[in-house]
Amino acid sequence: MNMAAGIAVFGAVIVVSAVIWHFLCPQLLIASLGAAVTSAFIFQILAWVHIGYLDPFFIIAFVVTAFYALIPALLIGLPFLWLRVRRGPRTKNSDSEA
Incomplete structure (x- = not known):
């Protein structure tokens, strides 16, 4: 496996x-x-198997x-954070009242 394939596998694992x-997790x-x-x-583990x-x-x-995975993980989390802020706080009773 060449380096580009390893980086692609690492990127796919990070995204998933x-x-x-x-x-x-909301935080x-x-x-x-x-x-x-x-x-x-x-x-x-994948490198070990390979x-x-x-x-x-x-x-x-x-x-x-782990350090290099943290940066894309933070960036991937921004849309989730934006949606949670836009949706507003959720309470336990908000689902049953709607």
Whole structure:
């Protein structure tokens, strides 16, 4: 696999993870951190499966990929935040009254 394919896989993992996290968690920072850690973990597992062994520097690679995954995760979360702010605060009784 060349570097472009690895970056494409990493990007796809980030997008899927961030969308799921931001859909389920209303806090932008917590969802972004969760998406970054989850996508870095999944990417390291995929790299392990691809090369056949665990990279000796996987801890450093995990930290670096988590950092690089945080930036797109924050950007993906902005539309979710905008929709939540636009929709307004939700209460437990607001669903049953409508």
